[in-house]
Amino acid sequence: MIELQTVTPFFEGKEERLDEILNRYPPEGRRSALMPLLWEVQNAERHVSEARMHEIADILGINVTEVKGVMSFYSTYYEYPIGRFHLQVCSTISCALAGSDQMYDYLVEELGIVNGERDAEGRFSIQKVECLGSCGTAPVLSINDTYYERVSRSRCAHLVEAMRKDELPEAWRERGSDIEGSQKASPVGTSGARGDDGAGGTPTGGGQD
Amino acid sequence: MKVKVNEVELDLKPGTSAIDAVFSAGDDVPYFCSQEYMSPIGACRMCLARIGAPRKDKDGQWVLDEETGEPKIFWFPNLMATCTTQVMEGMVIDTRSEPVKRAQNSMVEYTLINHPLDCPVCDKGGACELQDRSYEYGSGISRFEFDKRHQEKHHALSELITLDRERCIHCKRCVRYFEEVPGDEVLDFIDRANHTYISSEETGLPNNFTGNITDICPVGALLDATSRFRGRNWEYHHTPSVTMDDATGSAVWIDSRTGRIERIKARLNPEVNKTWIDDGTRFGHEYVDDESRLLTPLIRRGGELVPASWDEAAAFVAERLSGMSGKDVGIAIRADSTVEEGIGALALAEHLGTGQIDHAPRHEASVVAPLARRATLTDLATADAIFVAGDVTEEAGIVDLRIKDALKGVAPPELMAHGVPIADLRLKERQPRDERMLTVAAPYRVDLMRYAGVALRHAPGQEASLFRDLEAALKATTTGGDAGEARAGETEPSGHGVASSDIRTAAERLKQGERAVVVLTGAVLASKDAATAALAFATAAGAKLMLIGPMANSHGLEVMGVLPSHANYAYPAMLETAKALVISHLDPAQDPDIAERLKQKDMLVVHDSFLTETAAIADVVLPAKTVYERDGTVVNLEGRFLKVIAAPVEGGTSEDLTGVVKRLGDALGQRLEGRSVRSAHRVLRQRMSIDLADLPEWGEILDVKPVTPRRDTSAPAMAETVKRRGGNVVVTASMVRPEYAYLNRHLLAERGGPTLRVNPADAQAHGLTHGDDVRLRVNGMWRRATVK
Amino acid sequence: MADAGQNGPIVSRHDPRYEVSIYRYVGVDGAHTLDFYRQHGGYDAARKALTTMTPEQVVDEVKASGLRGRGGAGFPTGVKWSFMPPPDGGPRYVLCNADESEPGSFKDRYIIEDDPHQLIEGMIIAAHAMRATHGFIYVRGEYLLGIERTLAAVQEARAAGLLGERIFGSDLSFDITIHRGAGAYICGEETALMNSLEGLRANPRLKPPFPAASGVYGRPTTINNVESLASAVHIINRGAAWFASMGTEDSKGTKLYQVSGTVRRPGVYEMPMGASFRELVYDFAGGPSEPAKAFIPGGSSTPMFPWEDRFLDMSMDYGTLAKNGSMLGTGGVIVIPRDKCMVDLMFNLVRFYAHESCGKCTPCREGVAHWMPRLYQKLVEGLGTQEDVDLIEDLANNIRGTAFCPLADACVMPVQASFKWFRDEYEYLAEHKVPKYSKNDWWQA
Ligand SMILES: Cc1cc2nc3c(=O)[nH]c(=O)nc-3n(C[C@H](O)[C@H](O)[C@H](O)COP(=O)(O)O)c2cc1C
Ligand code: SF4
Ligand code: FES
Secondary structure, eight states, rough: OOOOOOOOOOOTOOHHHHHHHHSSSSSSGGGHHHHHHHHHHHHHSSSOOHHHHHHHHHHHSSSSSHEEEEEEHTTTSSSOOOOOOEEEOOSHHHTTTHHHHHHHHHHHHHOOOOEEEEEETTSSSEEEEEESGGGGGOOOOOTTEEEEOOOOOHHHHHHHHHTTTTTTOOOOOOOOGGGGGSSOOOOSSSTOOOOSSSOOOOOOOOOOO | OEETTTTEEEOOTTBBHHHHHHHHTTOOOOOOOOOOOOOOOOSOTEEEEEEEOOOOOSSSSSSTTTTSBBBBBBEEEEEEEEGOOOOOOTTTEESSSSSHHHHHHHHHHHHHOOOOOOOGGGGGTTSSSSHHHHHHHHHHOOOOSSSOOOOOEEEESSEEEEEEEEOOOOOOOOHHHHHHOOOOOEEEEEEGGGGGGEEOOOOSOSSTTTHHHHOSSSSTTTTEEGGGSSSOOOOOOOOOEOSSSSOOOOOEHHHHHHHEEEEEEOBTTTTTTTOOOHHHHHTGGGGOOOBBOOOOOOEEEEEEEEOOOOOHHHHHHHHHTTSSSSGEEEEEEEETTTTHHHHHHHHHHHHOOOOOOEEEESSSSOOOOOOGGGGOOOHHHHEEEEEEESSSHHHOOHHHHHHHHHHHOOOOOOBBBBBOOOOOOOOOOTTOOOGEEEEEEESSOOGGGOOOOOEEOOOOOOOHHHHHHHHHHHHHHHHHHHHHHHHHHHHHOOOOOOOOOHHHHHHHHHHHHHHHHEEEOOOHHHHHHHHHHHHHHHHHHEEEEOOOSSTTTTTHHHHTTOSSGGGGGSSSHHHHOOOOEEEEEGGGGSHHHHHHHHHHHEEEEEEEBBHHHHTOOOOOOEEEEEEEOOOEEEEETEEEEEEEEEOOOOTTBBBBBHHHHHHHHHHHHOOOTSSSHHHHHHHHHHOOOOOOTTOOOOOOOOOOOOOOOOOOOOOOOOOGGGGOOOOOEEEEEEGGGGSOOOOOOOHHHHHHOOOOOOOOHHHTTTOOOOEEEEEEEEEEEEEEEEEE | OOGGGGOOOOOOSTTOOOOTHHHHHHHOOOTSSHHHHHHHTTTTHHHHHHHHHHHHHHHHHHHHHHHHHHHHHBBBBHHHOOOOOOSSSOOEEEEEOOOOTTOOOOOOHHHHHHOHHHHHHHHHHHHHHTTTTTEHHHEETHHHHHHHHHHHHHHHHHHTTTTTTTTGSSSSSSSEEEEOOOSGGGGGGGHHHHHHHHHHHOOOOOOOSSSSSSSSGGSEEEEEEEHHHHHHHHHHHHHHHHHHHHOOOSOBEEEEEEEEESSSSSSEEEETTTTHHHIIIIIIIIBBBBOOOEESSSSSSOOEESSSSHHSSBBOHHHHHHHHOOOOOTTTTEEEEEESOOHHHHHHHHHHHHHHSSSHHIIIIIIIIIIHHHHHHHHHHTTOHHHHHHHHHHHHHTTTTTSHHHHHHHHHHHHHHHHHHHHHHHHHHHHHHOOOOOOOOOOOO
8 A cells, every 4th residue: 555645844944943053064064964953853753754864865965875874873863763751771881780780671571661662652662772971870771861870779660650650850960979069079098998899908098197 | 115015025106005015016915895996995804914114213214123234124013904004115014924814814704704605596606705715815614603694685776786785794895886986875884883784765776877886796795686696607708898888988898698698797997987887888788688689681572571591681682772773772870880880881882882871870060079189088087177068977977987086186096017906095985076177067957967066057959059158258257357257247148048157157167177178968969050169168268078979989980981971861861862771770760750751762671680660661671780799899989999899699690780791792792891890990901091900908099080971962952851840858868878778677677768858838839748658859860758 | 199298299189289170160069150160260271372372382381281182092182282284274173072982981971061161161272272263072962961061051152252253352263063972982983973973974984194184074173082171271270380290200180080880989080190099999989899809990991900909009090001901091990899790791891892883894893793792692691611712712812903993902902801810700601601700680779
């Protein structure tokens, strides 16, 4: 069966925004607008459909093959719609050492979907991703590009529960060390943490006098 | 620059890549991603070598080795890809030591882990770079025990090209090819890491030069769909010949097997087509083994065409001829007949004493520019300003590609001991093109306009006025000053409809070029008036000329003087006025009016490979060799004489025109000149002092004075019906291609048939609607087309 | 150490002369606004550079400071800046690499989130030094908060005339575009980043030409890490001598070190170069939270060390780490607990590189991205043999030094190090089909 449908161009009526994006780059760099245009569409539609790829190709004066080639290179452009809550679970080393594998398993269990899937309602989708740069506050769960850090089992359960009610709690800002606030980290070595490591387990003794 | 490869000392030009150093030392390194005429990218890592070089100290003195007192060699810490490393003074390249061997071994192993190794069923088997290199440089064992990557094995990229994704080794040649050569990225990698695969999101592969990727794919991932599963490489007979599809004289391999052409591939000619051909040339051969091919002569007996022997057919013709005045016989041959065939036709005409001889299609204007002003393809590729009128992409694809070479500003590489450099480091991925140097003028949007700084879209049929205005603008810029400006500025957009500012820019850019070239296609040359104006413009700009004739040997036949002795004896007139006709490979009876007149001729002899509409009403039909089956010579648009070699194709008792001349001569009791290639060559040696017997491999541009036919002043007036019937239709140039489009199954499926673009108003005036099948006359030849 | 004397170089954060500078306002509420930044002396360095120093003087100052690139490779920043060819009237670009995707690295993120004006100021100084006409900040796509904050900061700066035409009345006209990535580690590699910025697939480019000769859009370009550019602000403010008073012979200044893995107080600590791992991990990060057996010194690409005094006491500088067969990298220290199976841990890392390989060159696409993770998986699933262990090591050795860009080496060098120190765990797993250390649940309640 042949299905015919007309697609309203995404950027129809958004000419100003389109110009703003194109003008971020010099004229010889028109093609640089490719990634921002993909973002623009995806932010609004939770994916970039084939029709949109064609539209972007036309805007930039390139072939649609090139749009697809670039888009498919990156992990966070989606050809099929993601859920209203898109969960990215960091699975790389520091998060893994803070339990991200268990967090992922928990989410799979709870939501009934696995990496790359979206649930039937379109509420949740889940993606295993690589290091999100939150290693000091691991494990991290990014929900719609907002970081939820040091997500313990209870915090995770709480988040899932909230999202089921279509609520997204304000992200708490976990910090540590020098980022903890105006009073900068002071050495703890002086207080004598020691003993629970494999070898060489002593502070420098610096700053003691 | 002194370089040492293993033990061989060489002196090389600066800028040479290490891989070319190795090859010019007569040595070998394996490689997959590098490819002649394309940018080196260092992706396959197959060509790794151990490389070192001496260093200079602070005072500019070589650091010496304490033991030997020679400059000390500092080895790079890692093995280097030779394809992306430039030679340095004193460089030492080692391709034989243990670490190099180990690396080669591993690269082969890595390349093979995901390769299906289905060589027994692969068309590339026996001609596969991966097969060869694995054999030469691999260890023969694989330690990979996991599932190979599974991907689509029969993906039709287009009707013409099939992709087997599992076989792909990610050399990126095909992707780079589209970006770097035709400049149209219709193919790309999708996804990344080990999931990377080749694909296109376009409908088919909308480009005229897609087939070249099947030549350069080092494995059997990209295959010519017309020849899939047709034969093994070692079974093919490879004939080195030249394209008959257009006037470029591009070098081809005709691969045949058991009397059939299985495929056509590009062959190297560094001065003409490098290693590229267009898709018409590559895929346009399928008609040859169509079932309807004529294999024996036919004679009309009792109103029916019945098979006959050559002797019978020749005797039949000789007998009829004896009853008529030779002057009344017209001879018309197609413009892709060889030089030798032309000589034969001339000999026959001379014997008959007729001035009614012509080749067709033929433009009104000459396609032979004086040698001193004629641009070679190398001139074009190194030009700094180019003006193109018409659609070169369709008429002579290679001209399009050589123009794109010029836009990159990288001159063709000098050949090395081992041939074309494998890694020309001047070429880069995504090299900028200087589009300002190119102006393209045409009555409709042609593909090359995408690359043109100035695109002049003018009203159809207004070429002459356009060129006159261009010339005026040129003169205005030369004289300078306000007066000139004002005059150019005043010029109201005349009939051609191009803004005068665009005209001025185009004229100025051409003028500024020190190596300017003007390229004229059929759009201009079809009209004497337009051609004269165009030549005047080119002369005023000091530009060289490239004139594109309608067919492979238009230049050669014009030079040989296969021309009527009077304008009123030209091909279209001859169809009306001659009492008898010998027609080779032309099909004028597609026009019903003409067909009627042809039926009234005293005799109609048709030499063709198929029972065309004209053949069907002929008295005698002589089976003809197709363009792939003839030996001889063609002259391309540069005036380059190129050797054509016949492929062993089953064609029954077909003869080319020299054969026809021989048979008829025998029947007429006359040993005619041009009765064979050798006899034609004798004529050429004697009359024009040119020797075609020993043409160099890549042909030769000969300084030949064109033969002007004896003028006949007593020709009859031209019949009213022959006069031009006007009408502003735009004929897309695929229609200027040889016939048989409808018999080339794959090409037809991919491209569709020829189309006729008509302005809606004109269409209405002619009562045409979209999708109508029409016949129309282009340069004296009738074509079928679909109205768009 | 502390008693190294008050006149010697500062090589410990305990040294009373030491002061946190780059991270001074990171973590402070509202620090990302222009008001805050200006109230705390913001843009003084840029004003000073643009109004009192020639571009050459700025380059010389940065050279004299001894600042080396903080993005991983450690190339001297001033020297890099001096590679820019003389202006030819055409565009010239300064690029900031905020792609920060190396596992164990998370220092740049907090700068762009909490103190983006510091980065902008650094870019203005760099632009002046190299007569750049435009700047780009390439931020990894996941750092949405950082992108928003930096974008807002650029707009504030533009409105305040700190970006735009003739900044501070000098003849520098300069503006900044923020480009959002979309999930690809390779975009941190400078030439891949340029391809990504140009709207192309982010494969690394061939070098030469180097960016200074032909970078973004084929124009002269210099690319620096966020921290490198932020450091320039303080170098201009306080002088090269101040910066050079910290650190070791070949590694000067103050640096952002990161600690993650099993430590009590993971996070970013700014310290003078030359401080020891011990000082970072014990004195500031509170020591391991459970028995440790190894640490990665500078981000996942750098070969690890076993948890031994001789390594803990190494100074965290470029030379010392190079001498010991590793690299300082981004300064992202990851502490590896004893109870984590080393093979499983390396599987995690190998999988990361496999996922992030761009697919351009053979050893990386087929070896790193395809073969290695399969072998690891087999081992981890208890199906591996001694031959598989040897094969992994052999592959790592064969891939080393053969790939197009450093990503493949970034994968196999850590693998080689894991073999060097922990081969026994591989062999144990191959022999017993279960790991020597098998703690699996690392998730906090
Ligand atoms: C695979 C790979 C990833 C990299 N990722 C980053 C990165 O995320 N951030 C960064 O600043 N530099 C990264 N680099 C280093 C950059 O290529 C480049 O050296 C650096 O941005 C230069 O800035 P600097 O001189 O200020 O350090 C990476 C290099 C490689 C090979
Ligand atoms: S399809 Fe062929 S030419 Fe293209 S990348 Fe694969 S192996 Fe190379
Ligand atoms: S890396 Fe492929 S030929 Fe050199």
